[in-house]
Amino acid sequence: MINYIKATSEHIEKLIESRLKMLKEVNDLPKDYIFNADFIEDSKIFFENPNQTTILAMNESGETIGCASLCYLQIMPTFSHPTGKRAHLMNVYTDKRFRHRGIASEMLRMLIAEAKTRHVTEISLDTTQSGRPFYKSFGFTESSECMVLNLKY
Secondary structure (H helix, E strand, C coil), X not given: CCEEEECCHHHHHHHHHHHHHHHHHHCCCCCCCCCCHHHHHHHHHXXXXXXXXXXXXXXXXXXXXXXXXXXXXXXXXCCCCCCCEEEEEEEEEEXXXXXXXXXXHHHHHHHHHHHHHCCCCXXXXXXXXXXXXXXXXXXXXXXXXXXXXXCCC
């Protein structure tokens, strides 16, 4: 049985552990890779911010086996987004041993429901080519509206 919870500050260690595990996997980093202390601290600050919701999936023994986050953004209201409330989906991850069991789907359903309670009018995300069919099954569509400027420091 999988237990899904909306994470709070009491889950910070599980959140960090899950995020670092996910980042190592998706970025093909070695298991003994050491993350910068500032990166970890900034991640903790993010997870303690009320402008995000993170869902954790845990197995029977309490091991974190999945996570997914929504970051809420407030912009100036527009005609297509009259509340000005948007969200960005990120950090969607399921441990390899537990994939293809609907875990990511359940976490995404929970986040979409949470976004609706906050009157969010749009959820964006960045995904791999292989992830696109999954998100399309939830109604996400390709967008040609967006341009991005990456700032370098």
